[in-house]
Amino acid sequence: xxTDFLPKLRAEWLGNIRNDVLSAMVVGLALIPEAIAFSIxxxxxxxxxxxxxxxxxxxxxxxxxxxxxxxxxxxATAVLMGSLVREHGLDYLLAAxxxxxILQMLAGLLRLGNLMQFVSKSVLTGFVNALxxxxxxxxxxxxxxxxxxxYVMVAGGLAIIYLFPRITKAIPxxxxxxxxxxxxxxxxxxxxxxxxxxxALPDAFPAFGxxxxxxxxxxxxxxxxxxxxxxxxxxxxxxxxxxIIDDLTDTPSxxxxxxxxxxxxxxxxxxxxxxxxxxxxxxxxxxxxxxxRTRLSTMLAGIFxxxxxxxxxxxxxxxPMAALVAIMIMVSxxxxxxxxxxxxxTHPRSSSIVMLATxxxxxxxxxxxxxxxxxxxxxxxxxxxxxxxxQIFRVRSEISNDGATRTYxxxxxxxxxxxxxxxxxxxxxxxxxxxxIDVTHAHIWDISSVSALDMVVMKFRREGAEVELIGLNExxxxxxxxxxxxxxxxxxxRLAGH
Numbered sequence: 390x391x392t393d394f395l396p397k398l399r400a401e402w403l404g405n406i407r408n409d410v411l412s413a414m415v416v417g418l419a420l421i422p423e424a425i426a427f428s429i430x431x432x433x434x435x436x437x438x439x440x441x442x443x444x445x446x447x448x449x450x451x452x453x454x455x456x457x458x459x460x461x462x463x464x465a466t467a468v469l470m471g472s473l474v475r476e477h478g479l480d481y482l483l484a485a486x487x488x489x490x491i492l493q494m495l496a497g498l499l500r501l502g503n504l505m506q507f508v509s510k511s512v513l514t515g516f517v518n519a520l521x522x523x524x525x526x527x528x529x530x531x532x533x534x535x536x537x538x539x540y541v542m543v544a545g546g547l548a549i550i551y552l553f554p555r556i557t558k559a560i561p562x563x564x565x566x567x568x569x570x571x572x573x574x575x576x577x578x579x580x581x582x583x584x585x586x587x588x589a590l591p592d593a594f595p596a597f598g599x600x601x602x603x604x605x606x607x608x609x610x611x612x613x614x615x616x617x618x619x620x621x622x623x624x625x626x627x628x629x630x631x632x633i634i635d636d637l638t639d640t641p642s643x644x645x646x647x648x649x650x651x652x653x654x655x656x657x658x659x660x661x662x663x664x665x666x667x668x669x670x671x672x673x674x675x676x677x678x679x680x681x682r683t684r685l686s687t688m689l690a691g692i693f694x695x696x697x698x699x700x701x702x703x704x705x706x707x708x709p710m711a712a713l714v715a716i717m718i719m720v721s722x723x724x725x726x727x728x729x730x731x732x733x734x735t736h737p738r739s740s741s742i743v744m745l746a747t748x749x750x751x752x753x754x755x756x757x758x759x760x761x762x763x764x765x766x767x768x769x770x771x772x773x774x775x776x777x778x779x780q781i782f783r784v785r786s787e788i789s790n791d792g793a794t795r796t797y798x799x800x801x802x803x804x805x806x807x808x809x810x811x812x813x814x815x816x817x818x819x820x821x822x823x824x825x826i827d828v829t830h831a832h833i834w835d836i837s838s839v840s841a842l843d844m845v846v847m848k849f850r851r852e853g854a855e856v857e858l859i860g861l862n863e864x865x866x867x868x869x870x871x872x873x874x875x876x877x878x879x880x881x882x883r884l885a886g887h
Contacts, residue, residue: 401456401683401684402683402684402685403683403685404682404683405680405681405683405685405686406685408679408681408682408686409680409681409682409685409686409689410685410686410689411560411561411564411679411680412561412675412676412679412680412681412686412690413676413681413685413686413687413688413689413690413692413693414561414564414689414693415561415563415567415675415676415679415716416459416672416675416676416681416686416690416693417689417690417691417692417694417696417697418564418567418693418697418705418708418713419563419672419675419713419716419717420442420446420461420672420690420694421439421584421587421590421694421697421698421705421713422584422587422710422713423461423462423464423669423671423672424438424439424442424461424462424694425438425439425584425587426438426464426527426587427462427463427464427467427664428462428467428588428664429588430464430467430468430471431467431468431470431471431474431482431664432470432471432474432475433470433474433479433482433664434479434588435587435588435590435591436589436590436591436662437479437482437662437664438467438664439462439590439591439694439695439698440591440595440658440661440662440663440695441462441486441658441663441664441665441666442461442462442666442691442694443663443691443692443694443695444595444654444657444658444661444663444691445460445461445462445654445655445658445663445666445667445691446459446460446461446687446688446690446691446694447687447688447692448650448653448654448657448658449650449651449654449668449687450684450685450687450688450691451650451684451688452646452649452650452653452654453646453650453651453684453687454631454643454644454645454647454648454649454650455630455631455634455635455642455643455647455668456640456682456683456684456687457634457638457673457676457677457681457683457684457686457687458630458631458634458642458668458673458676458687459668459669459672459673459675459676459687459690460627460650460651460666460667460668460669460687461666461669461672461691462663462664462665462666463623463626463666463668463669464523465622465623465626465758465759465760466619466622466664466665466666466667468757469615469618469619469622470482470485470615470619470664470665473485473611473612473615477611480601480602481600481602481608481611481612482664483600483659483660483662483663483664484600484602484612484659485615485616485619485659485665486616486619486655486656486658486659486663486664486665487600487655487656487659487660488609488613488616489615489616489617489619489620489652489655489665490652490653490654490655490656490657490658490659490665491616491652491656492616492620492652493620493623493624493648493649493651493652493655494648494649494652494653494656495652496620496648496652497645497646497647497648497649497652500645501624501648502624502628502644502645502647502648503644503645505628505629505632505644507767508629508632508763508766508767509740509743509766509767509770510740511736511740511741511743511744511747511766511770512743512744512747512763512766512767512770513632513633514726514744514747515744515745515746515748515751515762515766516629516747516751516759516762516763516766517633517670517724517725517726518725518726518729518744518747518748519747519748519750519751519752519757519759519762520670520671520724520751520759521720521721521722521724521725522721522725522748522751522752523751523752523757523759524671524717524720524721524724525717525718525721526752526757527717528714528717528721531582531710531711531714532714535582536581538577538579538581539579539581539582539709539711542570542573542581542709542711542712542715543711543714543715543718544715545569545570545715546566546569546570546711546712546714546715546716547715547718547719549562549565549566549569550562550563550566550715550716550719551719553565553566558680561679561680563675563716563719564679566712566715566716567708567712567713567716570708570709570711570712570715571707571708571709571712574707574709574711581709581710581711582709582710582711583706583707583708583709583710584705584706584707584708584710584713585705585706585707586710587710590698590702590705590706591698591699591702592699592702593699594695595661595662595663596661596662597660597661598660598661598662599660600660619665620652621760622667622758622759622760623651623655623666623667624648624651624667625760625763626667626668626670626759626760627647627651627668628644628647628648629670629759629763630669630670630673631644631647631668633670633673633674634673634677637674638677638682651667651668654666670724671717671720671721672690674720674724675716675720676690678720678723729744739769739773739777742769742773743766743769743770743773744766746765746766746769747762747763747766748762749762750764750765750766775804775805775806776806778802778804778806778807779802779804779806779807779810781801781802782800782801782802782803782807782810782811783800783801784797784798784799784800784810784811784814785797785798785800786798793821793822793823794821794822794823794824794825795819795821795824795825796824796825796826796827797814797815797824797825797827798827798829798830799811799814799826799827799830799831800830800831801830801831801832802831802832802834803828803831803832803834803838803841803842804834804835804837804838805837807838808837808838808840808841811838811841811842811845812841812844812845815845815849817848817849817852818852821849821854822854822855823854823855823856823857824849824854824855824856824857825856825857825859826842826845826846826856826857826858826859827859827860828858828859828860828861828865829859829860830860831860831865832862832864832865833861833865833868834868835868836872839868839869839872839873842858842869842875843873843874843875846858846875847875850875
């Protein structure tokens with residue numbers, strides 16, 4: 390037997406049993422209203438989201454790359470499915486879910502999870518803040534045009550959540566809040582909005598079935614755009630959430646395994662009548678803050694969810710939404726990076742702009758699609774980075790004693806953002822016998838910089854000067870040898886053709 394097996398099993402599954410079980414009970418309850426709400430967003434029956442949340446949570450617990458992270462039906466993927474359901478029906482959504490799983494497994498095979506290293510800290514902070522705002526905004530319908538006693542219940546729930554840990558941390562305070570508020574609501578004559586009001590809960594366990602769609606090219610062309618969108622958004626949100634959980638727990642995640650885990654989960658979920666999903670940062674934070682750490686908490690959250698809605702559905706349906714709203718407000722407050730507001734004055738302006746742009750791009754768009762915010766943030770980060778690097782560039786020159794030779798010393802990074810400054814640094818009107826371009830302290834990165842170098846060399850030669858290029862490092866020499874044309878036959882004609 391592998392000697393690492395038992396320690397690894399204990400670390401990933403059995404090292405925190407008591408807290409994982411208690412935390413899973415809280416998360417299982419908190420998953421119910423969101424799974425129902427996301428089903429409504431996608432235009433399907435509540436059981437589609439509930440079955441999906443059970444299936445995805447359990448399967449990612451086994452195959453995912455981030456212990457303790459909760460995956461289920463989410464708003465980010467649900468918003469992409471509505472038009473497919475309206476135009477083609479539920480079975481096409483299930484087929485799209487299966488295909489999305491295949492695409493995510495392919496992403497794991499190609500190790501695309503490693504692309505997360507290109508997401509900056511500013512984008513991550515903006516993602517977190519945007520999510521906190523979206524979570525809070527999602528609670529507003531439960532706080533508008535409701536009996537005044539609802540506000541008292543929410544305030545009381547928040548008081549229990551924040552104050553109960555001062556008495557004991559043996560039981561998660563959100564779970565205590567749910568029990569207390571549900572009990573109180575039974576003795577108060579008020580029109581409370583309950584979990585049961587969100588929609589009918591399923592009364593049977595999910596069953597295996599193949600989506601009833603034609604297996605032909607037309608079906609593939611219909612579902613592929615939706616599957617590709619769901620797969621991309623799902624992986625993006627899952628990997629971002631994994632990064633946040635890594636920071637909260639000071640433990641690493643396996644991004645490639647997470648791609649496989651999400652893919653396997655969605656692939657099988659489509660066969661039991663569930664919609665596609667991904668990691669949920671809000672529920673994951675609840676799990677971590679309630680003491681959940683291992684894969685056991687994730688698996689039990691899914692199992693508790695299914696048992697609650699199928700076996701104890703009548704009991705679950707009387708839980709006042711105020712109790713769950715209080716928990717989600719706590720999550721919103723805990724998720725928001727409050728220090729980022731103070732850091733707006735001290736951090737570089739470009740970093741602050743990236744963070745704020747990420748938040749605005751998510752909150753302002755009608756679907757609150759987190760992927761759009763991340764893409765905007767990554768794009769801005771790339772532009773700011775390229776601009777900064779392009780500024781670390783200069784060209785100085787010196788003329789020989791006889792005035793026949795000028796040596797240009799190039800320093801910095803020559804790439805698409807700096808080629809204009811590179812080209813303007815040379816005086817082609819000066820009458821010279823020889824020009825030396827010294828790039829000992831420079832690096833040539835791309836085809837734009839090679840083209841600029843070609844142009845400079847050819848212009849000097851056109852004016853009758855001999856040109857010598859010296860100091861190329863190995864990487865720059867490789868790309869110049871491969872792409873440059875100034876030393877190749879017909880260079881003038883080819884350059885004019887460009």
